[in-house]
Amino acid sequence: MGSEDGGDGSIAASTTTAHRPARAELQTRLDDLIRDNRFTVAVVFPVVGAVLLVGSAEGVLPPPLTFDPLLILLGTLVMRSPLLVGVAPLIDRRAALGVVGLAGYAYTVEFVGLRTGVPYGDFHYAIDLGPTVAGVPIGLPVFFLPLVCNAYLLCLLLLGPRAGAARVRLPAVVGTVVAMDLVLDPGAAALGFWTYPGGGPVYGVPLSNFAGWILSATVTVLVLDAVLDRAALRSRLDACEFALDDLVSFVLLWGAINVYFGNWGAAAVGGLFGLGLLYTDRFDVPAPIRWP
Template identity: 80%
Template sequence: MANGSDGDGGAGTGTVGAPATTRRDARTEMQARLDALIRENRFTVAVVFPVVGAVLLVASAEGVVPPPFAFDPLLILLGTLVMRSPLLVGIAPLIDRKAAVGIAGLAGYAYAIEFVGLRTGWPYGEFHYAIDLGPTVAGVPVGLPVFFLPLVCNAYLLCLLLLGPRARAASVRLPTVIGTVVAMDLVLDPGAVALGFWTYPAGGAVYGVPLSNFVGWVLSATVTVLVLDAVLDRSALLDRLKACEFALDDLVSFVLLWSAVNVYFGNWGAAAVGGLFALGLVRTARFDVPTRPRWL
């Protein structure tokens, strides 16, 4: 009778435990395959895509690429997702239920503040989209979280690496990341305005971008950084960064694409800030994508 009970107990444990173990094994295997896919295509993703993207965007802005191919919204969204893929794959193992809920909340926040901004001019200043960036909800592009949230995550990862042990102090970590996010917008917004992605009717002091925009980014960055800091396990994140050399390749793409756009349009200050990010990547040994693709 005792042996029968032990047998049932073992069977019960196996029934309950096996599915969970199977799911973990499947996730581990899938993660390994994704890691390998990104590693084998780092040059294409982190260099070819942003360089080709910069050429196509500038050609579209200059009228060289005719409609309907100029600024094709699906192509823009697809290219953005490809360039984001190293970051997404890099942090995927760290996204538990708590992190997923936090990120979903940030996506909702991004939509909400953009909705308010488009209708009231607060907090970024009066602006409107000048080209089609894909499907919209109440005038806000559906792809907005894909455009915005990874920028903050890139800034967070870069600052963790650059700060080292000093990143343990929230009083150092959080303001540094927030400032870095705003600095990223100093690269992004002038380039986007030059291309005609969006426009500020009243113009602005920073290559057509008003100072109010950067004040608004301080607010958005603060909310987003605080939430990410609360839902991500920094120790696990640092361990993953040590093992995942491609996690910041999306930032490499950002530097290449937007610095090139800013140089073309003569936004030298914005391009110089992009150069500072390149130096940060070199300092952290993350500007190390292969010099050529495997197929050459």
């Protein structure tokens, strides 16, 4: 019997081999889906999202639509989809374990922060962001981890060969993540997503919040550095033109919100990310109508 079926090892090997084409075919389909809908995902969704969020904050939307948590989570997932599809080929078992560990870290540090004010400062959620576990939204990893991934990818492109040196790469990515929070937190606070009872010097956001982001960004970047193959990631990034479309969405969504509320400094930092995307030739979402 062993000589006929090749033994258990041969069966396992053939099963593994069979899975690879299936995964490659699925990846090709997902790549095509994102490419065919880039404008909708990277431009329409954040623009509509900004209108709905500002309308909710201003009380002009009917109650079913006002800060609807399902719409917020769904819209975020759609805007995250280019990044998720872009890095999907690089997610092996080791990388998956790293992401699960980071999700656990995000929940833990948020849980501690809500109860102690450490490390982000005293804050609490002011609107419903969907189902929670011990007061922490279950969608938290969807909101947080992609921000660090976007910063990581952008720095790989901007730094070029210098990204190979950890002493250059790591502080650059952490600094970029904190800069992203300089865009995100003032806009989110203006919308009323969360509040800081003690206020703060950065559009009502305390400096402790940014110190907390330095800590969380450092932890996240160190884990990503350990579980991702940077050479393969850079190769995929070169071949995948839409991998940073989530950052395009970020610039449009939070840039528009900060401009509306007059957070001009935060909007200017968002504009710098737009320049970075232009410099790396990534702000190239195609027009929705292609003329012959």
